[in-house]
Amino acid sequence: MIEDRRCLAAGDGCRGDVPPDAPVTLCAGHLAAVAEWTEGEWGTSDVLPAPCRVCGCRWGVRYPSAWLCGVCEWRQGDVVDDELPPPRVEVVYYLRYADRVKIGTTARPRARLAAIRHDELLAFERGGRMRERQRHEQFADARLGTTEWFALTDGLRAHIVAVATGDGDPWQRHARWVSEALALRG
Template sequence: MQDRQTCGLRGEDGRRCGGALVDAPAPVCRAHAAVIGDWVAAEYGVTDVLPGACRACGSRLGVRYPSAWVCAACEWPVGDVLDDGLPPPRVDIVYYLRFGDRIKIGTTANPRQRLARLWHDELLAFERGDRLTEHRRHREFAASRLGRSEWFTASRDLEEHVRGLAAGVEDPWARYARWLGEAAALRG
């Protein structure tokens, strides 16, 4: 029977390690914890601050692998050069903003600039799409539309739609950054 105070893993020779345990969720010693940590870092990467802003999306958060860094937001490989002769990638999005008990459905290719100009309490979600998608949403939620504006009463159907878009997304801006990185990668 294994002593509960010693490492339960086996060495390369097949014998039980028996090293002193570290405070871990499994019975491992310091040496085996280090080996496991190195393996996890190599296999899944380590999230850290990038050496510089991502050239594709501007994020400062990255994932460090033994071979290279990638942007945590858009997965652009750090060091890969964007073609400086090309304009920044364009990603059209439909945005959903809350102001009081109203929700605005609009579209833009430059959400930071557009949303900075609009009074709103909260950014609810982004949806990838252009004016055609925006018009579909306007028709879909026409029953709660305020006049001919892009503002809608916060109806149950509209709020369910927004919840569906936001499901699993902690930050809509991170999703937008990922879309920018994907667009940059597709054009090379």
């Protein structure tokens, strides 16, 4: 028995041939109309034509009207107002130098980290002085004297892994926080 493969588009009586591999019983024209509607409604993930000017991300969602950054949802082509000061986003940073870790805080991580000798930036955690103080108390048993440096214990290592989970690059996480703050500012 041969299955009838005629378009079932309701209301317009198409009854055109349905491609053999079509997932639904619609002709090529109606499948194209559905695909076009879906792209307009949901967008299509793709590589941005240029990196996002806010966070530097390279992927986004393409809509018929515009591209949006896949990380911060900044609309591609919108002008970033350079006259406005950047939003203040405080972070707790975790820097490794040899077998120890510095837990500190800053609102200007690039400048701060450039001033501190370290081997590796391990993670950023959103928060200011209060969050930094909490971490210093949490890992007090590993603290080296009265400094902000701590021995890299299993507990501290596990915490850093948990903080960094989901982001391969701490700078990408920071860029997302800054872009979110920009978006909220309007």
